[in-house]
Every structure is written in structure tokens, then in C-alpha cells.
Amino acid sequence: xxxxxxxxxxxxxxxxxxxxxxxxxxxxxxxxxxxxxxxxxxxxxxxxxxxxxxxxxxxxxxxxxxxxxxxxxxxxxxxxxxxxxxxxxxxxxxxxxxxxxxxxxxxxxxxxxxxxxxx
Amino acid sequence: xxxxxxxxxxxxxxxxxxxxxxxxxxxxxxxxxxxxxxxxxxxxxxxxxxxxxxxxxxxxxxxxxxxxxxxxxxxxxxxxxxxxxxxxxxxxxxxxxxxxxxxxxxxxxxxxxxxxxxx
Amino acid sequence: xxxxxxxxxxxxxxxxxxxxxxxxxxxxxxxxxxxxxxxxxxxxxxxxxxxxxxxxxxxxxxxxxxxxxxxxxxxxxxxxxxxxxxxxxxxxxxxxxxxxxxxxxxxxxxxxxxxxxxx
Numbered sequence: 001x002x003x004x005x006x007x008x009x010x011x012x013x014x015x016x017x018x019x020x021x022x023x024x025x026x027x028x029x030x031x032x033x034x035x036x037x038x039x040x041x042x043x044x045x046x047x048x049x050x051x052x053x054x055x056x057x058x059x060x061x062x063x064x065x066x067x068x069x070x071x072x073x074x075x076x077x078x079x080x081x082x083x084x085x086x087x088x089x090x091x092x093x094x095x096x097x098x099x100x101x102x103x104x105x106x107x108x109x110x111x112x113x114x115x116x117x118x119x
Numbered sequence: 120x121x122x123x124x125x126x127x128x129x130x131x132x133x134x135x136x137x138x139x140x141x142x143x144x145x146x147x148x149x150x151x152x153x154x155x156x157x158x159x160x161x162x163x164x165x166x167x168x169x170x171x172x173x174x175x176x177x178x179x180x181x182x183x184x185x186x187x188x189x190x191x192x193x194x195x196x197x198x199x200x201x202x203x204x205x206x207x208x209x210x211x212x213x214x215x216x217x218x219x220x221x222x223x224x225x226x227x228x229x230x231x232x233x234x235x236x237x238x
Numbered sequence: 239x240x241x242x243x244x245x246x247x248x249x250x251x252x253x254x255x256x257x258x259x260x261x262x263x264x265x266x267x268x269x270x271x272x273x274x275x276x277x278x279x280x281x282x283x284x285x286x287x288x289x290x291x292x293x294x295x296x297x298x299x300x301x302x303x304x305x306x307x308x309x310x311x312x313x314x315x316x317x318x319x320x321x322x323x324x325x326x327x328x329x330x331x332x333x334x335x336x337x338x339x340x341x342x343x344x345x346x347x348x349x350x351x352x353x354x355x356x357x
Contacts, residue, residue, distance in 0.1 A: 007280050044282065046280070046281075046282075049251075049255050049256070049281070050255075050280065050281040050282065050283070051279075051280060051281075052259045052263075052277060052278075052279040052280075052281070053277055053278050053279070054274075054275040054276070054277045056275055057273070057275040057276050057277065057278075057354065057355075058239075058354045058355050058356065059356075060354075060355035060356055062355055065278070067241070067278070067280060069241075069309075078350040081350055081351065082350070082357060085353035085357060086357060088353075089353070099355065099356065100355040100356070101355070102353060102355065103239075103241070103278055103352075103353065103354055103355070104352065104353035105239075105241050105309050105347065105351060105352055106347060106351040106352075107309060107345055107346075107347045107351065108347065108351075
């Protein structure tokens with residue numbers, strides 16, 4: 001039951017939200033091994049001024065910003081998390097979304113912290 | 120000081136946001152025993168395409184999606200969390216919001232991680 | 239790589255988002271010692287009814303609500319967090335944002351939970 005929240009500029013959302021959603025979901029299936037129907041994604045398109053970032057932090061040439069927040073049960077090791085991040089950017093790149101423009105932040109909780117349609 | 124974030128479609132928001140807000144808050148008071156005035160809720164209405172989900176994950180017949188994110192201090196046991204989730208869906212159902220359409224995700228922090236108007 | 243999310247009413251956003259963003263970022267640099275270019279801020283302006291709160295919780299006279307969510311690596315002690323909260327409200331006050339109207343909630347993760355433009 002990872003929950004995905006994607007914050008991106010409205011233009012990118014309007015043109016690509018279906019493909020971006022599928023790309024991130026496919027990355028999760030590949031890297032985390034979640035079931036194909038375990039999909040919960042919240043997209044929030046942002047207008048000018050709402051996404052503020054520095055163009056050079058971490059030594060990358062950042063021109064835009066797409067933030068992907070993940071809430072997942074505490075069960076994945078560091079290597080798995082890195083595989084997830086790499087799988088996400090690998091699948092976004094063919095859509096014209098540069099790896100340098102991606103910020104991913106993952107936070108964890110427990111199995112007992114979820115309700116997905118039934119107890 | 121639980122912080123509640125509700126992501127739902129704009130139509131449901133427009134017609135029911137007051138009742139939904141009160142229902143979730145009442146569930147918190149009943150299940151967690153928080154003070155009646157400890158209310159912080161952020162609603163985000165979403166337009167078409169922004170909430171992406173699978174209609175059958177976890178063996179339920181999901182037709183819509185309302186996501187309720189909770190940030191709360193680490194102090195509630197598993198039974199209390201389950202009581203909260205049940206209390207929320209019990210109070211949303213009379214508003215026409217099906218239990219199957221609810222996703223709740225809770226994350227925890229510490230007392231020292233909050234500022235609520237004063238130190 | 240703290241990630242900052244600011245939820246505020248649309249009017250305050252329209253008039254002050256640049257100054258608010260800089261104020262919060264400057265507070266982070268002063269209190270946490272992060273690099274000046276480590277800036278990732280997501281602003282979400284909210285319309286009427288979307289921010290629900292109690293005007294008196296915690297014994298303060300709350301008239302408006304600005305919610306600042308912080309996701310940061312688990313590395314700051316309690317005193318540092320309090321310095322951050324104080325630095326934020328100290329820098330927002332000259333902009334006409336009352337300390338009583340501020341809610342800050344911080345959640346933590348690990349270094350391995352971030353992707354910022356490269357692995």
C-alpha cells in the first residue's frame with residue numbers, strides 16, 4: 001500500500017499525467033514487487049510560484065521540479081530503495097522528465113497504519 | 120495535535136466538506152480521546168485525473184477514492200488505531216461515502232515535532 | 239534536503255509567497271545549518287473551507303492558519319527543532335503572519351530515503 005503523491009507544474013501534469021502515473025507505478029512493481037493493483041496516487045498540479053527550488057543543489061543542473069513523495073511500510077532495505085529511485089527516473093526520462101529534476105522523499109510507517117477499504 | 124489531510128474529488132468536497140470534516144474530527148475525539156478543540160484539517164479537492172487508483176485492490180469494490188492522511192504523535196497502540204479507522208468510516212458512511220472508497224495512512228512523529236501557535 | 243510544504247489561504251499566498259518562502263528558508267539555514275542552495279518548497283494555496291481549525295486550541299488566539307510541514311533526515315535534537323520553529327515564526331512575524339496562526343509539523347526519515355537529482 002505505498003501511497004504516492006506527485007507535485008509537478010500544471011503544464012507537465014496536463015500533458016503527461018497518465019504516462020507519469022503509469023511510469024511511477026511500473027517502477028514500484030519492478031523494484032518493490034508490489035501487486036499490480038496496489039495503486040494509490042495523488043497528483044497535485046502547481047501553478048507559477050508554488051514550487052520553489054534551487055537550480056544547482058546537490059551538484060545537478062535542475063531546471064524544473066517534480067516531487068514524488070512515497071509513504072510505505074517499513075520493510076525495504078537501502079538497496080531496494082535505491083532500485084526504486086533508479087527505476088522511477090529511468091521510466092520518467094523517456095517522457096522528457098530529466099533525472100536532475102526529480103526529488104523523491106520516502107517516509108515509513110507500519111502495517112497497522114493503513115486502512116484500504118476494509119479492516 | 121493530529122494533523123489531518125483529506126484528498127477527495129472536487130464534487131464531493133463542494134457538497135460535503137463541512138460534514139466530512141466534522142465526521143473525521145468526531146471520530147478522532149471518540150477513538151483517540153483528543154480535546155474537542157484540537158482540530159487541524161487540510162482539505163484538497165482534486166479534479167479529474169489527479170486521484171489514480173485501482174478499483175479492486177485489497178478485495179474491495181472501490182469506485183471513488185478519498186484519502187485521509189494522519190500525522191500523529193507516536194502514542195497510540197494498534198487497537199486504538201483500528202478503532203480510529205473504524206470510527207472514521209462509520210461516520211462517513213451516513214454521508215454516502217462508502218468504506219471501500221476510503222484510504223487512510225497514518226505517520227507518526229514526536230511531541231517535540233510540533234509547533235501549534237506557541238512554544 | 240528538508241522538504242517544506244506550506245498550506246495557506248490563497249490571499250496570503252498571492253500577496254506574500256516569495257517573502258514567506260525566503261523567510262522559511264532563511265530560518266532553516268540559521269537553525270539547521272543547511273546549505274543555502276538546499277531549497278525544496280511546495281506551496282499549496284487553499285480556498286475557503288479547505289483549512290479547518292479551532293480558534294483557541296493550545297490557549298492561543300488563532301485567527302488564520304498557515305501549516306508548515308517539514309520532512310527532514312533524523313539528525314536534529316529537540317533544542318535544534320525548537321530553534322527552527324522559533325526562527326520560522328520570528329521571520330514570518332514581520333510579514334504580518336502571527337505566531338499564533340502557525341502550525342508546524344515535522345516528520346523524519348533517513349538519508350537513504352531521498353533522491354535529489356542523482357543517486
